[in-house]
Amino acid sequence: MRLTNDIGLVVIGGSAGSIPVIADLLQSLPKPFTGSVILIVHRLKNTPSELYKLFLGDEEGLRVCEPNDKDPVRSGYVYLAPQNYHLLIETDETFSLDYSEPVHFSRPSIDVTFECVARVYTHRATAILLSGANRDGADGLGCIQAHGGVGIIQEPESADYPAMPLAAIEQNPLALVLSPDQLKAYLQSVLQPIQSL
Numbered sequence: 001m002r003l004t005n006d007i008g009l010v011v012i013g014g015s016a017g018s019i020p021v022i023a024d025l026l027q028s029l030p031k032p033f034t035g036s037v038i039l040i041v042h043r044l045k046n047t048p049s050e051l052y053k054l055f056l057g058d059e060e061g062l063r064v065c066e067p068n069d070k071d072p073v074r075s076g077y078v079y080l081a082p083q084n085y086h087l088l089i090e091t092d093e094t095f096s097l098d099y100s101e102p103v104h105f106s107r108p109s110i111d112v113t114f115e116c117v118a119r120v121y122t123h124r125a126t127a128i129l130l131s132g133a134n135r136d137g138a139d140g141l142g143c144i145q146a147h148g149g150v151g152i153i154q155e156p157e158s159a160d161y162p163a164m165p166l167a168a169i170e171q172n173p174l175a176l177v178l179s180p181d182q183l184k185a186y187l188q189s190v191l192q193p194i195q196s197l
Contacts, residue, residue: 008124009035009073010191011117013110013140015042015132017160021180022130026078028184030193031061037078037191038117040087040110042132067095076194081108089116104136114140123148126190128183130154132164138171151175154183 014022022039029037064078073079073093081087087108088096103109110129114137117125127144129137131154141151153175156162169177178186 008121009038009117010126010128010187011038011040011113011144012128012130013040013114013132013137014130015106015110015134015136015161015164017131021154021183024180025184025187026062026064028188029062029078029191030188032063032076032194033191034075034194035191036073036075038073038087038113039078039080040108040113041081042106042108042110042136043083067097069095069097071095081113083108086112087116088112089120091120093120104134106134106136110137111140115143118143118147118149121147121149125149126152128152128154129164129168131159131161133161134164135167137164138168141168141175142172145172145175152183152186153177155179 012022018041022041062078063076064080066082067079067087071094073089073095082097084107086098086100088098090096103111114127117127125144125147126149127141129141141153145151151172153165153168155177156165156169158179159165168175
């Protein structure tokens, strides 16, 4: 397990059953932190765009937003992929919103963003795949690893919907498989508090 500060971006993908885990992970982050976090969460069409507020609870100090097209990826921010768009990362480390066909019946697609992150951030990328009911993210996590990044999968036993973690493990046997508590410890080790640098 890599425990260095050489992390440019952590991208977290989840679907059914992932929101409580994401909320817990975000609440455990140092504030402020180095690096950036992107959340790709499958949502129902009628889910409000203010969903990110659920991740904050009463927690202060996290900068959470939905990126607009051409916004730069900034350190210390948590970005939530906008509903009904694929979230791409361009080579100049800016966001691009894409309205092309759903992938694995999903838009935003975890695979689409993971693959963009792999190409742009290479070894500076960490991908985390959480609970879900389909196989979105398995290909993209492999792409992250192929480009020198770290691939992490929530242990299926701890997932409300284990299909997504199981598909990713089958396709990516070298990925780390961690419990939610281990995921928190990992994120705390790579997203360092700014004052400690």
